Amino acid sequence: MLTAKEFLLVSRLILHLNSQSPEPPFSRTANYLESPEAQGNGGLFFREEGFWNYTTMLLREDLNMLILGARDAIFALDLDDITAKKAMVNWSVTEQQQKDCVSKGKDATNECKNYIRILHKNKDGSMYVCGTKAFNPSCDNLSYANGTLNLQKKQEEGKGKCPFDPFQRYSSEMVDGALYTATATNFRGLEPVMMRSTDEIIRTESTSAWLNEPNFVYMAHIPEGESNPEGDDDKIYLFFTETAVEYDSYTKVDVSRVARVCKGDLGGQRTLQKKWTSFLKARLDCPVLNINLPLLVQDMFHMCQGDWTTCVFYGVFTLQLDSAQYSAVCAYKIEDIKTVFSESKFKAPFTVETSFVKWAMYSTELPDPRPGACIDNHARKKGFTKTLDLPDKTLQFIKDKPLLDQAVSAIGKRALLVKSGTAFTRIVVAIATALNGRRHHVMLIGTKSGSVMKAVNYEGEMVIMEEIQVFEPSEPIKILRLSNTTLYVGSEVGVAQLSISECGRYHACLDCVLARDPYCGWDLNTGRCSTIDSTHRTSTMIQSLSAGDASQCPPIGGSKSDNISFFHGNTVKLPCQPYSNLAKVHWQLNGQPIRPSDTFQILSDSLMIVNASAEADGHYTCSSVEGKYKAQHVAYDLKMWSGPGTTAFLSDVKEKENTLVAMVVILSLILAMLVIWNLYKGHLPLPCCHSRVKDTTNTCGDERFSANQAQQQKVASSTVNMNSNNNYANIQRCSTETDRLSTTVGSSGQISLRYIDDESEI
Known part of the structure; x- marks a missing residue:
């Protein structure tokens, strides 16, 4: 049986041996030759502390x-x-405005704020x-002067211009000083x-x-009235989704629409007073x-490379089912849209079986003007x-049947x-002029996951x-x-600024040419990928x-091999x-293609060798393959580590690990025996008892305490008996030859245990 001193010495020895255990030269997962830091996109970011929802912009x-x-x-940003x-x-908002909003059942933290939704230049x-x-x-009205933004504080009613609900979709456009908007005009958002x-x-x-x-x-102004041989008017186009009335279905089916009105529309004289007489809508097919x-x-975006006849609308579309992320981009010519609105037949509602209304094609002759x-x-020749x-017959028709x-x-x-x-959310389109002078439309697509695709x-x-x-x-x-x-990108949390013509990210000729970026070309003189502009043509x-075709690129020699050693496993x-x-990457080991297995896992940007052994030794090459072009990127020579003294070192480590395990087992047994022995002798109280397990034969009945000893007993009593309300507890302290620990109360009132050095066994 160990004495207490020997027990402490053994514990210190085990801790010392454990602290001297050697660290392995490699971790279990080796990640070789990765760049020390990821290459950023070189963008800029703005966010003001305490502000959110950066979703309205005016350039x-x-x-x-x-x-x-x-x-x-x-904010006004550079x-x-x-x-x-x-x-x-x-x-x-004022405190009273927020209280009124909350009293109507809205959330004070998120909804009862002032979300900026309309920004247009006057x-x-x-x-x-x-x-x-x-x-x-x-x-x-907002003005900028002398480095300051100023609200004129002449607020006017925003009903019908700006949505009530900050999370409801809307659209607006300023045309010749007139504001066109599409939103809801009531608190509940049910009156579009x-x-x-x-x-x-x-x-x-x-x-x-x-x-x-x-x-x-989305809303867009197309100046069709400029140099139009038909003397037509400018148009305001509105893109939206709505519940379809023309489909026979047990459940509601939504469709994409494009509607349009004429800029010069003044409404009707009797029918459709102060209402659009030119509102038509058609389904948008993608x-x-x-x-x-x-x-x-x-979302939609339109761009024109000349007059209005060259305009093209680009739109991003998603599925109706929220459970599936499936997106598409479709483009529409303004000429095709105009043809539908000027030549298509109409749909009209027909009552079926006295109650059910079905929309079908209207085949009867149309009023004139159309x-x-x-x-x-044509209308002017007829006196309109x-x-x-316009005659009431024409106006009544469009009032009942605006769907094409x-x-x-x-x-x-x-x-x-x-x-x-991927779920697409927004789109803009840029025009890039290639090296041959041809112009290309570059689509920049925002996603629900916070990325931008080019x-x-x-x-x-x-x-x-x-x-x-x-x-x-x-x-x-x-x-x-x-x-x-x-490109300026906005979200709930901030705004980012990106360059869409950054070519420095392409480091090799193949990389630059095969990326097929219209902004970039490989300069043979400088040996770098450069932006194509007037100075680089x-x-x-x-x-x-x-x-x-990258055949004009200089040939690429084989990559120099990197030597890598690894431990077994x-x-x-x-x-x-x-x-x-x-x-795509193509891996070879000693000239033979590597096929995916439990050992070799081929990822898009790396090769993982799991539980590597001596069979993993060899020469590895990675090539980039695109079409008929193949270029070697990197090469590695792998070898399992077997330096001088390796076997002895590993044996020594294993022997020390086994020794530590054995000593931990022995220590656990010793601690268990110590607990049992002290419980038997009464040195340790059982959890359910407050007295000693076994009383000693000699008791201390004398209460010979000095004033100092009394004070010490006061401290001890407050520590031992936490339930006592007495200032001085009546504690019997029995001293026998079996006691091996004495209590010492320091000047600070703390109790310490001091080891009694003798040769008695515990």
Whole structure:
């Protein structure tokens, strides 16, 4: 049996041996040759502490500023560097407005705030701004002067201009000083309207035939009246989704729509007074194979490369089912949209079996002028110079039947891009001029996961050049704005600024050419990937967008091998990044292709060797393969570590580990025996008892305490008997030859245990 002193010595010896155990030279998972830090996208980020919802933007290129609307504030940021805040103005709700909002059942923290939703430039250079104002929308004018943003504090009613609900979709456009909006006009959000706010307000009819539970997406002004041979008017196009009235279904089916009104519409004289006489709508078709339900438009963007006849609308679409993430991009020519609105037949409601209403094609002769048409040369010849002159027969028809029978087809009658596993949210399109002078539309697509995809369509072939993670996953992108080659990305948490013509990320000729980025080309003189502009259009530059031909690139020699040693049982990771997004990696071991197995796991950017053994020794090569091009990236020589003394070292480590295990077992047994022996002798009380297990034969009945001893007993009693209310507990302290520990009370009142050095066995 060990004495207490020997027990302490053994414990210290075990701890000392454990602290001297050697550290293995490699961890169990080896990650070789990874770059020390990830390459960022070189973007800039802005966020003001305490503010959220950076989802409304106005590009003021005349002021070189980005006007940013958030919750309770408006910011003016430098257009070249959004981290430079030039000015800001707070526009929050009053305490009474918040109380009124809460009393109507809304949430004080999230809903009863002022979310900036409308930002447009006025003719005089000031800005028109509207906010939800705690479910009481208001508008004001905003100016920037002398480095300061100022609200004029002449607030006006925002009903019909700005949504009540900050989380409800809406759209707006400022055209020649008139504000066009599509939103809900009541607190509950159940009265949708498309409205023009002027001295004489013009709006839609409040019937489901016009707008049936819509979700507004995008609005655009197309100046069709400029140099139009038919003398037609400018158009305002509205893209939205709504519950379809034309489908026979037991459940509601939503569809994508495009509607349009004429800028010069003044309403009717008797029928449709102060209502649109030119409101027409048609279904927007974005066909995807094996998808039966119509896809729903989430955002649109239009661009024109000349007059209005060249305009193209690009839209992102998603499935109706929330359980599946499936997205597409479709494009539409303005000419095709105009043809549908001017030539398509109408749909009309017919009563079936006295109660059920079915919408079907209207085949009867139409009134003249054509219902929904703008005032053009044909109408003027008949004496109709404004919409107030139109006959009631034409107006009554459009009041009851604004839906067209023909759908607007996408370019090529198919989607440009279809992608599964990703939910698209926003889109903008840039124009890039290639080395050969040809112009390409570069699509920049925001996703629900917080990334931006960059894609181009080359003669029917869609190429996704890159995908940049801008925000943390699950932080959706809410807005995209483009100025030249700079992209501004907004979300709930902040705003990012990215360059879409950054070519420095391509480090090799194959990488640069096979990426097929219209902004970039490989310069043979400088040996780098450069942005194609007026200074870099030389004969020494290489670019191949449609074919992806990299045959002009200089030949690439074999990579120098890196020697790597590993321990038996290691998991080894060998990195290999492909040259472009379209390339695949090809691994070989000693000249033979590596096939996936339990040992070899081939990832998109690396090779994992699990539980490596001596059989993993050899020469590894990784090549990037895209089409007919194959280029070796990296090479590795792997060998299991077998240096001098390795066997003896491993044996010594194993022997010490076994020794430690044995000593831990022995120590556990000794501790168990000590506990049992002390319980038997009464040195340790049982949990259920407050007295000693076994009384000793001699007791101490004398109560010979000095004043100092009494004070010591007071401290001891307060420690031992926590339930005693006496100042001095009557404690019997029995001293026998079996006691091996004495109690010492220090000056501080703390009790310590002192070891009694004798040779008695415990």
